[in-house]
Amino acid sequence: MANDSPVHDLLFEAHTPLGFRVRVTRFRWELITTAKHPVMAGREREVQEALVNPDHIRRSRSDPSVYLFFYEP
Numbered sequence: 001m002a003n004d005s006p007v008h009d010l011l012f013e014a015h016t017p018l019g020f021r022v023r024v025t026r027f028r029w030e031l032i033t034t035a036k037h038p039v040m041a042g043r044e045r046e047v048q049e050a051l052v053n054p055d056h057i058r059r060s061r062s063d064p065s066v067y068l069f070f071y072e073p
Helices: 026-036 044-052
Strands: 010-015 021-025 056-059 067-070
Touching: 010 026, 010 044, 021 026, 044 067
Parallel strands: none
Antiparallel strands: 010 021, 056 067
């Protein structure tokens, strides 16, 4: 029997310096790279590095519950 749990579709997981983890499924990454930010396609490793070792972190101006992670490779 196939397991359709989102955990089994996990693309990557990153532990942030703010003490929480970010989990991204293949489905979510496809949505991000096709609908929202096509320029990010193929840049999974850079996104992981930005989450784990950011140059700086800011809160979103439009939603204070959202953090923006910045990284200069």
